[in-house]
Amino acid sequence: MLKKFFIICSGSDTDILDQCSIGEQNKFAGIGATVFFTAVMAFIACSYALFTVFDNLYAAIGFGFVWALLIFNLDRFIVSTIKKRDNIMDEILQASPRLILAVIIAVVISKPLELKIFEKEINQVLLEQKNDLTLANKTQIAQQFTPNVEALEGHIKALQSQIQTKETEVNALYGTYISEAEGTAGTNLLGKGPVYKEKREKHDAALAELQQLKSDNKAKILVAENQIEQLKTDYDTQVLTSQPVIDGFDGLMARVNALGELSWLPSLFILLLFLAIETSPIFAKLLSPKGEYDYKLEDAETAVKTWVEQKVNERKVLLKTDQILNNKIYNDIAEEDELYTYKRKKARELMQLQADAFFNHQKNAL
Incomplete structure (x- = not known):
């Protein structure tokens, strides 16, 4: 039963093959088995490739099954159309377009399987790429917020600098009126005289200004700090919003590109393996004797x-x-007088009818 199925897969004429020897039947059963298992590999490869695209198992299996049927039909057609000739060059010319098609099919089938075989290595490359993208994304987003944050921080420093300057001025005034009271500076008179009073009033006015400046600048600093916090919150929100896009950077094209960054030698061996599998039925027919x-x-x-x-x-x-x-x-008929007379009579009648019709037409027109 299995042998019969593989013979059908080979695309041979089963009625003729039933009359052939067992060895001949086994040869075509082997060719059919290669065609069948190539379709199975195509199903696995396509299902995996589409699963990386759709993230849906049922859709991937459905499309993979259709793809496997297509590959099976193409391989069966390629093998069945190659016929033994008396001239080897005729056979090669006949098989050359089919060989090109087989090579294309082998490349298409092998690539998704390479992605699966080297999945761990590809994931490592993708992880590095995602990390780079994450850093680049944060840098780009930060460029949108950093100027505003720096401007607000500079404004806060300016407000704090105003307070410090005013505090220095108040401290200086405090030292002046204390020295005046102690008689160590100014008038050098011990006691709280008019000069002391004047300097004390000047200090008290500056102190009141300092208190008012602290109050005003504290409110301004609080507003600026709230703005900075809001900018940082917006930055974090934008980073979190864009991160899923980077996390999803593992589609089919990304994996193919990541595979290209790995060593090409293992991929070449896998490709050569599928080339051998895909072209083996063709070469089996070409190399086998008639x-x-x-x-x-x-x-x-x-x-x-x-x-x-x-x-x-x-x-x-x-x-x-x-x-x-x-x-x-x-x-012979053209030489008969009877036929001549009959056709002459009919021709005369036809011309008379034409003359009468022309006359009636002209008469009606007048």
């Missing part, structure tokens, strides 16, 4: 070809003979 099946198939085809050519030639001879007979018959 067998019993090939002779019987050629006999059946040439029988049909001969019968069709015979029918075509018979029709050509029949047409030529009919033309000769018709020419001879019409030549």
Whole structure:
């Protein structure tokens, strides 16, 4: 049963092959098995590739099954159309387009399987790329907020600098009126005289200004700090919003590009393996000698070809003979007086009818 199935997969004529030896049947069963298992590998490769795209197992299996049927049909067609010839160059010319198609199919099948085989290495490359993208993304987003944050921080420093300057001024005024009271500076008179009072009032006014400045600048600093916090919150929000896009950077194209960054030698070996699998049925037919099946198939085809050519030639001879007979018959009839008289009479009647019709038409027009 399994042998019969593989023979059907080989695309051979089962009626003819049933009349051949067991060895001949086994040869085509092996070719059919290669075609079948190539389709199975195509199903696995396509399902995995589409699963990385759709993230849906059922959709990937469905499309993979359709793809496997397509590859199976193409391989079966390629193998079944290669026929043994008497000239090896004719066979090579016949197989060359099919070999090119087989190479294309092998490349298409092998690439998704390479992605699966080297999945761990590809994931490592993708992780590094994602980290780089994350850092680059944070840098780009920061460029949108950093100028505003720096401007607000500079404004806060300016406000704090105003307070410090005012505090220095107040401290200086405090030292002045204390020295005046102690008699160590100013008038050098011990006690709280008019000069002391003047300097004390000046200090108290500056102190009041300092208190008011602290109050005003503290409110301004609080507003600026709230703005900075809001900018930082917006920055974090934008980073979190864009991060899923980077986390999802593991689609089919990203994996293919990541595979390209790995060593090319293992991928080449896998590609060569699938090239060998895909082209092996073709080379098996090319290299194998002309067998019993090939002779019987050629006999059946040439029988049909001969019968069709015979029918075509018979029709050509029949047409030529009919033309000769018709020419001879019409030549003989042309010499009969009775036929001449009859056609002369009918021609006269026809011309009379034409003359009457023309006359009536002209009369109606006038």
